[in-house]
Amino acid sequence: MQHLSEETLARLVAEEPTPEEAAHLAGCAECAAELAAYTEQTEALAALPMLEAPGRVWAGIEDGLVERARTRQRRASWLRAAAAVVLFAGGVGAGSLARGGADAPPAPRTEAEAAVQLREAQAAYVAALTRYSEMTGSDRAVDPASRLAALEGIVLTTRAALKQAPADPVINGYHLAAVGQRDALLHQISRAAAPVQTWY
Amino acid sequence: MSEHELIRRAQEGDPGAIELLYRRHSARVYTVVRRLTGDDASAEDAAQEAWLRALRSLRRFRGQSLFSTWLHRIAVNCALEGERRSHRKREAALPEEVEAETIEGEPLLRRRLERALDSLPSGMRRVIVLHDVEGYTHEEIGVLLGVSEGTCKSQLFKARAKLRAQLRWTREGEGACSI
Numbered sequence: 382m383q384h385l386s387e388e389t390l391a392r393l394v395a396e397e398p399t400p401e402e403a404a405h406l407a408g409c410a411e412c413a414a415e416l417a418a419y420t421e422q423t424e425a426l427a428a429l430p431m432l433e434a435p436g437r438v439w440a441g442i443e444d445g446l447v448e449r450a451r452t453r454q455r456r457a458s459w460l461r462a463a464a465a466v467v468l469f470a471g472g473v474g475a476g477s478l479a480r481g482g483a484d485a486p487p488a489p490r491t492e493a494e495a496a497v498q499l500r501e502a503q504a505a506y507v508a509a510l511t512r513y514s515e516m517t518g519s520d521r522a523v524d525p526a527s528r529l530a531a532l533e534g535i536v537l538t539t540r541a542a543l544k545q546a547p548a549d550p551v552i553n554g555y556h557l558a559a560v561g562q563r564d565a566l567l568h569q570i571s572r573a574a575a576p577v578q579t580w581y
Numbered sequence: 582m583s584e585h586e587l588i589r590r591a592q593e594g595d596p597g598a599i600e601l602l603y604r605r606h607s608a609r610v611y612t613v614v615r616r617l618t619g620d621d622a623s624a625e626d627a628a629q630e631a632w633l634r635a636l637r638s639l640r641r642f643r644g645q646s647l648f649s650t651w652l653h654r655i656a657v658n659c660a661l662e663g664e665r666r667s668h669r670k671r672e673a674a675l676p677e678e679v680e681a682e683t684i685e686g687e688p689l690l691r692r693r694l695e696r697a698l699d700s701l702p703s704g705m706r707r708v709i710v711l712h713d714v715e716g717y718t719h720e721e722i723g724v725l726l727g728v729s730e731g732t733c734k735s736q737l738f739k740a741r742a743k744l745r746a747q748l749r750w751t752r753e754g755e756g757a758c759s760i
Binding site for chain 2: 387389392394418419425426429432433434435438439441442445446449
C-alpha cells in the first residue's frame with residue numbers, strides 16, 4: 382500500500398483531505414498515527430513558552446542609546462559652530478556696512494582719537510571671539526603657560542613685522558592686542574600665583 | 582502605569598519609562614527573534630537592533646495599532662534582515678532557561694522542539710516559526726519574505742516534515758516521549 386507522503390501529512394494538519402486521502406487515512410492506521418503526530422507537533426509549536434532575554438541585551442541597548450546621544454551632541458555642536466560662524470560673519474558684515482552710517486563713530490581727527498577707536502575695535506573683536514568660543518563649546522581652559530607662550534610668540538612676530546612696516550594699521554592692531562592680552566595674563570597669573578610658581 | 586502613559590513618557594525620552602517599556606516587552610521581542618534566527622548571538626543582535634530602531638521611531642508611534650504588535654513587526658524585520666547579513670556561526674547552545682528545565686515530560690518536549698527548530702535550514706525555520714509559532718498567515722509571510730503564498734505553503738509543509746523527521750531522530754536518541 383502506498384502511504385501518504387510526509388509533505389501531504391504536513392499539509393493535512395490544517396487542510397481538508399481530498400476524498401482519496403480521506404479514504405486512505407480511514408484504512409491506514411500508520412498514516413493516521415503520523416497525521417496525529419504532525420498535529421501534536423504543530424500544537425506544541427503554538428504552545429511554546431516565551432524566552433527571557435539575557436541581561437546583555439539591555440546592556441547593549443543602553444550602550445546604543447548613549448552612543449546615539451553622543452552622536453546627536455556632536456551634530457549639535459557642529460550646527461552651533463556653523464550658526465556661530467554665520468552670526469559672527471553677519472556681525473562683521475553689518476559692522477562694515479554700518480561704518481559711515483548713523484551709528485558709526487566719527488572719523489578720528491587726532492592720533493589719540495584714532496588710538497581710542499582702535500582699542501574699542503580690538504575689545505569688540507576679542508568679545509566677539511569669546512562669544513564665538515562659548516557658542517561653539519570650544520572655550521575649554523588653556524593652561525596659562527601655553528597661552529602666555531603663544532601670546533609672546535605673536536608679540537615677537539608682530540614686533541619684527543613692525544620694523545619692516547612701522548605704520549601699518551593691521552600689524553599695529555595685532556601687536557597692540559597681543560601685548561595687551563599678554564600683559565593682562567601676566568597680571569592675572571601674578572595675582573593667583575603661589576609662592577613657588579613654575580608655570581613657565 | 583498604563584501602557585499609554587508609559588509610551589508617552591518614553592516618547593519624551595524618560596529613561597525610566599524606556600526601561601520599564603523594555604521590561605514589559607523584552608521577552609516577546611527576544612522570543613520571536615531567537616526562534617527566527619536560530620542562535621543566541623544573532624538573536625541578541627537582532628533584539629538590540631529592534632529595540633533601538635523602535636525607540637528611534639517611537640515619536641512617530643501614534644497608537645493606531647497596539648504597541649506590542651508594532652514592536653513585534655519591527656522585531657521580525659530585524660531578525661530577518663539580521664539573518665540575511667549575518668555570517669556568524671550558529672551556536673548550538675539552547676536558551677538558558679530551557680537548559681535549566683528538567684528533562685521530564687513537557688520541558689523535554691520543549692527542549693527537543695527548540696533544538697529541532699534551531700537545526701532547520703533558515704528558510705524553513707522562518708516560515709514555520711512565523712506560521713506555526715507566531716500565527717502569521719501565508720499572505721503576511723509572503724509579504725515579509727518576498728515570496729508567493731504558494732511558495733510559502735510549500736516551504737511550510739517541507740519544514741513540518743523536516744521537523745518531524747528531526748524529532749523522530751532525537752526521540753530515538755533520548756528515549757520515549759510524545760510526538
